[in-house]
Amino acid sequence: GAGVSQTPSNKVTEKGKYVELRCDPISGHTALYWYRQSLGQGPEFLIYFQGTGAADDSGLPNDRFFAVRPEGSVSTLKIQRTERGDSAVYLCASSSLGETQYFGPGTRLLVL
Amino acid sequence: AQSVTQPDIHITVSEGASLELRCNYSYGATPYLFWYVQSPGQGLQLLLKYFSGDTLVQGIKGFEAEFKRSQSSFNLRKPSVHWSDAAEYFCAVVLYGGSQGNLIFGKGTKLSVKP
Numbered sequence: 340g341a342g343v344s345q346t347p348s349n350k351v352t353e354k355g356k357y358v359e360l361r362c363d364p365i366s367g368h369t370a371l372y373w374y375r376q377s378l379g380q381g382p383e384f385l386i387y388f389q390g391t392g393a394a395d396d397s398g399l400p401n402d403r404f405f406a407v408r409p410e411g412s413v414s415t416l417k418i419q420r421t422e423r424g425d426s427a428v429y430l431c432a433s434s435s436l437g438e439t440q441y442f443g444p445g446t447r448l449l450v451l
Numbered sequence: 452a453q454s455v456t457q458p459d460i461h462i463t464v465s466e467g468a469s470l471e472l473r474c475n476y477s478y479g480a481t482p483y484l485f486w487y488v489q490s491p492g493q494g495l496q497l498l499l500k501y502f503s504g505d506t507l508v509q510g511i512k513g514f515e516a517e518f519k520r521s522q523s524s525f526n527l528r529k530p531s532v533h534w535s536d537a538a539e540y541f542c543a544v545v546l547y548g549g550s551q552g553n554l555i556f557g558k559g560t561k562l563s564v565k566p
Contacts, residue, residue, distance in 0.1 A: 343494070372553060372554075374554070379558070379559075380558055380559075381455075381541050381543075381556030381557050381558050381559050382495070382541070382554070382556050383556070384553040384554065384555070387553050395553060398553070430494065430495065432495075432554075439485075439497055439500060440497075440545075440554060441497070442487075442494040442495040442496075443494050444492075444493060444494040445494055
């Protein structure tokens with residue numbers, strides 16, 4: 340079956356611009372997670388959705404970052420006023436509640 | 452705070468040699484433990500996981516890991532490494548309940564394989 344997909348695979352933007360990153364989870368998975376992986380580091384948790392609601396957004400670094408999942412399936416991570424420090428690979432994962440998380444290939448974001 | 456330590460940043464082994472990647476965690480109770488592998492340009496793939504029961508768990512691609520409560524460790528092993536095993540390996544823990552299951556990762560160990 341289809342795995343987790345993320346679009347775009349690469350995104351280059353200029354400092355100060357707004358970007359949206361999309362995640363399509365595995366069909367039927369109620370839980371969806373966003374992580375950020377900087378160069379040479381392990382992924383770091385950003386936000387977790389259970390259904391449509393953000394159950395835990397404690398990992399979002401500041402109020403420039405926001406994520407939505409309006410219908411409980413596809414999720415969009417939104418970054419306002421991008422900064423060079425936002426450059427990283429953004430990973431999405433989905434799971435059935437309490438089960439293993441399956442990861443997408445990630446979106447590589449480069450802020451110039 | 453909970454944390455995961457992978458003390459080896461980079462390991463090089465010869466093809467056919469055995470492999471052990473170290474992982475230690477810091478947490479008051481026994482968390483759920485995972486090993487993921489990430490090949491260049493690829494997403495994270497689950498190798499194996501430990502929730503409870505037998506402390507020696509078998510995974511895909513011939514990998515196994517042993518949970519040792521007394522040492523707070525969950526080391527990954529493979530008896531004979533193949534060139535295709537060259538990748539980055541991440542140990543992770545998840546705490547169900549209050550934190551709703553977000554993974555906490557170590558910084559990773561990059562594995563190189565010599566022919």
